[in-house]
Amino acid sequence: MVGPGRRQPDRVRVVPARRPDRRAGKFDFFFLAEGLALRERLGQIFDQDVIGRPDNITVLTALAAVTSHLGLIATVNATFNEPYELARQLATVDHLSGGRAGWNIVTSSDAFTGGNFRRGGFLKREDRYIRAEEFLAVARRLWDSWSADDVLADAGSGQFLRRADAGEFAFSGKQFDISGRFTVPRSPQGHPVILQAGVSAEGREFAAGGGPDAIFSPFHTLAEAQPFYRDIQERSARHGRPAGSTKVLPGASFVLGDTEADAIERHREIALAQISGRGAQILLETVWNRDLSGYDPDGPLPDVDPDPAGPLVIQGRARIHQDALDTVSKWRALAASNGFSLRQLAVHVFGHTEFVGTPAQVADRLDAFVQNDGSDGFIIGSHLTPTGLDEFVDKVVPLLQERGSLRTEYDGTTLRDNLGIPAYADRSSLTAA
Numbered sequence: 001m002v003g004p005g006r007r008q009p010d011r012v013r014v015v016p017a018r019r020p021d022r023r024a025g026k027f028d029f030f031f032l033a034e035g036l037a038l039r040e041r042l043g044q045i046f047d048q049d050v051i052g053r054p055d056n057i058t059v060l061t062a063l064a065a066v067t068s069h070l071g072l073i074a075t076v077n078a079t080f081n082e083p084y085e086l087a088r089q090l091a092t093v094d095h096l097s098g099g100r101a102g103w104n105i106v107t108s109s110d111a112f113t114g115g116n117f118r119r120g121g122f123l124k125r126e127d128r129y130i131r132a133e134e135f136l137a138v139a140r141r142l143w144d145s146w147s148a149d150d151v152l153a154d155a156g157s158g159q160f161l162r163r164a165d166a167g168e169f170a171f172s173g174k175q176f177d178i179s180g181r182f183t184v185p186r187s188p189q190g191h192p193v194i195l196q197a198g199v200s201a202e203g204r205e206f207a208a209g210g211g212p213d214a215i216f217s218p219f220h221t222l223a224e225a226q227p228f229y230r231d232i233q234e235r236s237a238r239h240g241r242p243a244g245s246t247k248v249l250p251g252a253s254f255v256l257g258d259t260e261a262d263a264i265e266r267h268r269e270i271a272l273a274q275i276s277g278r279g280a281q282i283l284l285e286t287v288w289n290r291d292l293s294g295y296d297p298d299g300p301l302p303d304v305d306p307d308p309a310g311p312l313v314i315q316g317r318a319r320i321h322q323d324a325l326d327t328v329s330k331w332r333a334l335a336a337s338n339g340f341s342l343r344q345l346a347v348h349v350f351g352h353t354e355f356v357g358t359p360a361q362v363a364d365r366l367d368a369f370v371q372n373d374g375s376d377g378f379i380i381g382s383h384l385t386p387t388g389l390d391e392f393v394d395k396v397v398p399l400l401q402e403r404g405s406l407r408t409e410y411d412g413t414t415l416r417d418n419l420g421i422p423a424y425a426d427r428s429s430l431t432a433a
Helices: 056-064 083-097 125-143 201-208 222-238 260-274 277-288 324-338 342-350 359-371 390-402 415-419 424-429
Strands: 014-016 029-032 071-077 101-106 151-154 159-161 168-172 177-181 193-197 214-217 247-256 355-357 378-381
Touching (some): 029 056, 071 193, 083 101, 083 125, 083 177, 125 168, 125 201, 193 201, 193 415, 214 222, 222 359, 260 355, 324 342, 355 359, 359 390
Parallel strands (some): 014 378, 029 071, 071 101
Antiparallel strands (some): 151 159, 168 177
């Protein structure tokens, strides 16, 4: 979630998007994205991209040794992995961290990424959630194959297991047909915290129906965020889950200044530094699906229409727009009304920062977003790595703590404790509010 946040009495949270534990910030968790393939542009490795990303679970296992309260959440694909292996890995991280593991479950129908795997891009887009739901069901079956008291370890009697069949499992479904003995005893949380991103009807139902504990929101304005938040809570209630049982977390970034004008100017300078002329061309190529290297970044927008049906210019992690022609039409109108060049448009569209202002203004806006049912917190990212969150911790966190919107001490020792999410096995006893 995010580290700042209590919704009177416990709502706003904030989590760092790529930052090790900093206890002064009282962040809930550290979140790592996933990259299973090196992005390509016109058949060549995309030199503007991060051309390498280590394995999430290995990194988080290392962080478990040097942190004490911070949750450790890995993004792992349900399309290109197997439940038995991943369930073992996540349960192991949960043991090593004392109950701080989490899994951001994602899916893919991308045949380009699938080329790195035996089955390739074998799933149709509409089948992604079918596999993901069954994948999670299998993982839960594996985690539940051990009870909390199965390891007796009685030195006097010499009995190690309370029951001989501890860890036995069998699952037969459309996607998986496995049986055997799960090798990792029940971990401190029982089930790691489950997160998911997805705003489609299928994604919302998956989130509300008892799959994930939290869902990422793409909506950054309160007017857009409130209907999404209400929809998730209403769907949860229809599935017999209490209001607030599925946490909603948008990503957010910030720029601080001594005055609002200082912050706005600093934001402009950061955006221009992050998006070069060449970078702007490539960002627009993800929508145009054309080679735009011949267009002046400081000139007008390309005078050609997008080619959504053509061979992909960028393979791997390109942005997916439902309607490229409609998107470009809106961008042209935006550029015309503001006098934007190609690069200025890219800065405006892709370099958006949600919270810009003085520390007090940013604290006010973060808190108002949560208190008015826009979200349960935020996943906070920074324009600078690895020290970019320091000024947020030093200047914004104390203001949120003063108003009671952010904890001053951790609520417990596990990630579920700190997020206010009950153990999965306890959900059957909950009633809708």
